[in-house]
Each structure stands twice: as C-alpha cells, then as structure tokens.
Amino acid sequence: MYDLVIAGGHVFDPGQSLDGVMDVAVSDGRIVAIGTGLAREAARVMQLTPNQYVVPGLIDAHAHVMYGAQTPGVNWQAAPPDLAGVLSGVTTVADAGTVGAWNFGIYPLYIRPQAKTRTVAFLNIGRTGILGQPLGHPDVSHPDEVDLKGTLKACAEHRDAIKGIKLRLVGPVLNDGGGEALIAKAVTAAREAGLPLMVHIGDSLSKSAAAPGLTRCLLRSLQPGDIVTHICTAHPGGVLDENRRVVPELREALDRGVLIDSASGRNNFSVDVCRRLAEQGVHPHTISTDMSTPGRRSIVFSLLECMAKFMAVGYTFEQVIRMTTTNAARLLGMSDEIGALAVGRVADITVLEVVRGAWQFRDCFGETFTGETALVPVHTVRAGELIAPEWGPHPWGWLPKAVKA
Template structure:
C-alpha cells in the first residue's frame, strides 16, 4: 500500500517518537519504523509532532470580534477553531457559511442571545433575545455545527438581568444535551452566583482572569463536581498572578484557549503557541500544555481529532522546539519568561498542508497602540519587499522553452 503522506520520526509530547502515515484524509498508521512507502515523506526527526491544535475559544467570521482563521491557522498549528458564541439564533446561518468556506474545522457554541456578538457587548440586556425555545430549536437544527451554548456573564453584557441569561442558557443546553461555556468578568453578578449554577461538563472560560479573579471556595467546589476551567486569554482575561495563585491552590486549567479575536490577534494573545508558552512560563509541562490544546478540548465538546491514532482525522502540527527563554506577557502587561518557544513549521488539515494566507486589514473600530500600528506597517513593507523581489536569479532558473539551436535568419536558403 502507498500512503499519501508519511510524517517520519517525529517527537511526541510524551517524549516518544513515531512515524505517522496518512491516507484519504485520515491517520492510517502510527508507530516506529513504518515502511517508507508514501507519495510524500516529511522528515520530522528533530521536530515535535502534535495532533492539530484545538482552540476551544475563538471568534471567527463577521461582527465586531470576528477574524479569518485561515490566515492564522497555517503558521500556528490550529486546525479546529471553536467559535465561542459569535452567532446566535438570528445569525447562525452566516457562521455556517463561514465554516463551509474554510479549510479548517469550525464547530461552534450558540450564543444564548439570538443577536450574537454583532457589537462589543450588551447582547443579553434584553431578555427577549434570550429565548430558550428558539435556542433549543436552533441547537437541534444545527447539531452538526453546534456543540454547546455560550453565555457571557458580566455587568456590561447582562445589565440588570444578573444570572438570568445563564439560567436560560443552561435550560436550552439541558434540553439539547450539550454543555455551556460561561464567560466571567466584571461583577455584578457575583462569581459565586455564576459558578453555583454550573453542572459537570460545563466550562468556565477566562478562568485566570485578573478581573473576575476566580480564587475562592466556589471555584474549588465547581471543579470538584466536574466543571472545567478554560484559560480563554483574550484581550483582558488572563493574569499571571491569578494563575499562579490557582496553581499553588491545586487548581489547574483543563483546557488552554486563546479567545483569539480582532482585539487580541495583534496582542496580547497573538496565537495559540504563544499562549501555550505563557502556561509553560507558569510551570506547566510541555505534555500538559499539548494535552490541554488537543485531547482535552476534543473530549470537552465531543470533537473529532485531538489524538494521533489510526482512524483519527489527519490534522497534524509540526513544531520546531527552541529551548531558549523568551519574554511573554499577560493581559495586564505582567511579564514572565517561557523556557522554550514553539515555532510551527507545517500544519496539515485532513492530510493537506495549509498554505500561507495574508492577513486581512485591521477593522477601523479596533483600538491599537502606536507601537502596534507601526509594527503592522513594518510587516506590510516587509511583505511587499519580499514579494516584489524576483524569487531567484539566473542561477535558479531553467530554460523552459529552449530556442532552436540556430536563429532562422542565419540559415542558408
């Protein structure tokens, strides 16, 4: 048998090494010393090979927060982008079109507010938007796309409605048999009110938020009954000091996600490998951070992938592991040093290597610092210079259409 692709000799996160054979978009075989019988062989003997990363909290497509995932996936190793509540019942068809047009997997969480995240905040101030029956019907109709319910609970989002949007989200999720992901932030309502409502398998995102600071007994009680903690870094929801206190108290994040969106893409998040490095800086092991970005999120939402086993989707990421300390920053400009840097070199989705994509311009409503604007301008100039320069010189060319050996005008008649 000839495989389509063989990724040979890659280092695994648990310290082992293996060959990974791929045929027809799925993993056909995994193990040492597989036959070198493949249409394409990639030597990964010095690289870290992981399942395609699964980012449990992102925002894609249109709206205030949305980004184009394909423009980031190819250099970050993320092949599954869980859209966490960008769309509600009124706007789910638009998200479905975005997912259908992408080379990536884009499962989603349905916003309990039918209007979704068209704007910055406030989607659950009108409880008329938080229609349980409509959300339930939408979940049932789009079961192939929707894996849960998203509810944002903070003062700006819910206004005077407290935890009622969460109660409604839980009711819809219960009827559909799916989990709820709840965003925590500025009180009221209080964090304890939010946590006390959650069920086993529900997810608290922004779990190391410096604003919500989830550190009390209610957090321990929630984790003990099976509630999952998700990082959800975002532009304002990850603080090193909070995470370090949680780790000291025995609270560990179950999943590591970016909350990558239009306001966090250019910093402080940047991408999932950078976020993973921040967890390494806090003391987690490489094996832990890989599990928290592959197998753990796959289990949390019942997603395909997350493991390098025969029959799994052929979603893979190949990284160079640079064992060099470098500076990483949280959402509040607290600095730590990561012991290593993960640099993506190849990303495969369904057995096909993702190709480079240029990023879209920054939307005009996104606030940027002068330094960010200058860096984006430098990047644009560098890309222009790179692409405007001829790819190779004469020594790198071949004569594709050779001339006849003697010009016609020099021939005798």
C-alpha cells in the same frame, strides 16, 4: 503505498502514550500507521528532525472566527478561521459565541464551507451574539431579550456544528437580579438542548459590583461538562476571593466535573491569577486564545504563544499539549473524532518546533513575564492535506518577543 509519511520527528501524544522518534503514515486523509521505517513506502515524505514534534492537531476551544459578520474598522472583529486555524498550526477551532440564534446563518453558508480548518461553535444566548459590544452594549441587555425558542431551534437545526451554549456574564444586566435571571435562562437553554453551557466570567464591560457573587451563584448551577472560560481573569467576577483564595464553589464545581478554560483574549488573562490558581492546585483543563483580528496583532498572537505563556508560568510541555489536544477534544464532546494520534483517525496533525531562549510575554493587565520556551508551527496536516503556516503574528514571524540582552 502511503500518500504521505511524516518521518523522523518526535511523535508525542501523551493521551496515547506515544513519546519517541517515529514515522506517521497517512492515506486517504486518515492516519494508517505509526511506527518506524515507514518512509520507504511513501508517495511523499516530510522529513523532520528529532527536535521537531509531531502532535495531534491542536484544538482551540475558544476563539472568534465568524469572520465577515462584522465590519472591519467599525465594530468588533473576529479572525479568519484559517488564520486562527491551519495557518497557525491549529486544526480545530471552536467559535465561542460570536453569533446567536438570529445570525448563526452566516456559519453554514460562509464560514464552514470556506475554511480548511475544522470549525465548530458555541451559540450565544444573546440573540445577535456580541455584535453590539463596540457601543458598550452587552450581548444581552435584559433577560427578556433572550430568544429561548429561537436558540433551541438553531441548536436542533445545526446539531453537527453547535457544541454548546455560550453566556457572557458582562454588562449592566448583571445588577438588580438580572444576572441570576440570565444564568437561569442560559442553564434552561443548555439543558433543553442537551448541550454544555460555556460561561464567560470577568466583567470587563461594566465592572459590576454584583459580578463576584454572581460567579459563585453560577458555579453552583453548573453540571459536569459545563465550562467556565476566562478562569485567569482579574476583572470582577473572577474565581479568587478578597484574600486571593480560590472560592469554595469552584472546588465543588471541579469535583462535580465542571471544566475550566483559560481563553486569554485582549482582556482576561492575568499571569498573577494564573500563578495563584496553580499554587492552590487549580489548573485549567484547556488553553485557548479567544482569538480576534485585533487580539492576534496585539496580545494573543497565537495558540502556540498562549501555550508558551503557560510554560513560562511553570506548566510542562506535556501539560500544554494535553490541554490543547485530549482535554480540548473532551471539552467539545469530540474525543472520538479529534485530539489523538491513532490509526484510523482523520489525519489532523500539528508539527511544531520547541525553541529555547529568553522570551518576553505580557498579560492583559500590563504585567510582563519571561519564559525559556517558544513553540513555533512547522506544518499543519488537516484531513491528510499538508498546509504550511503563514508568516506569523509578529513583524518578525512566530517567535515571541526576545528579552533584550
């Protein structure tokens, strides 16, 4: 007898070559069978329709969920992990450098134990993360501020949680050689910790004239498995040159195995850059939200809406599912644990519905664009537990804004 059978939905996991109406059986928090006719032996059956898709639990590889590390109404705000996670159809969320070595302590005490969502983190190379940003302070004001020893100690003590080092290439520090010194320190930290380096490009904070050159310098320093995030930014430090062509350093980095992530956020998704990259054959490995409390209300909304934006640009359903499952698991170094529907795996499963219509989206640079596909969460299963999504980020729920007739 199975604990739960998700019956009659369209099981879709391109990474496992699963594509068809099937049942998925769960017992003791794990997937125990995938096939047909399983509902007969279930304690509980979730009956779906064939237009509802059963996919591996979605993974948001770049969000901000150190909720409570900041003061609402005063400074920059992360999102509650479950709001970015299981209540939005997402089973794993990676916090991308909200905190650094000096305040990572919030995570094991207050974030991980309270979240149903599986959470992991990138540790900011800035010792207190991004907490000074509302004052216009970058994460690091001078390369000497980096606490390399503390960073390595935090990584060693939280081996299970920290999946990489995060560097944000923003602020006045980028000038006068500060940028190169900072890149060198972050690279040293990542190599010594034996972890990948994730780097935020797009200097929305100071719009430094040094940013474009620094991004090219950065790309030369990255190794296989390192990550460039905000690849679709239109701020200084993006990956297109003055003729809107992809810089050669990016192609060389991609050939070496460097990964690229989209991370929309409130500042760094340009639909024009996204299209130009695609036209030149450059496709982000992952779609992520860069979620924050204000971002959820204003422009990011949800991982599913970010995926719908990519479908509006021309990416297929299969591609956006791969980008938020198989590829995101690889980016986090967790391919053995998450990102696949397979017997024996922890039952992290997303059930979603594809809704056709005329949908309107907006990028972070004021451009609107339209798409025909919306994605809406139906159920989340996290380690076998069935969780209903909350109301949704819009006043009317989950669907994106409809194009006015």
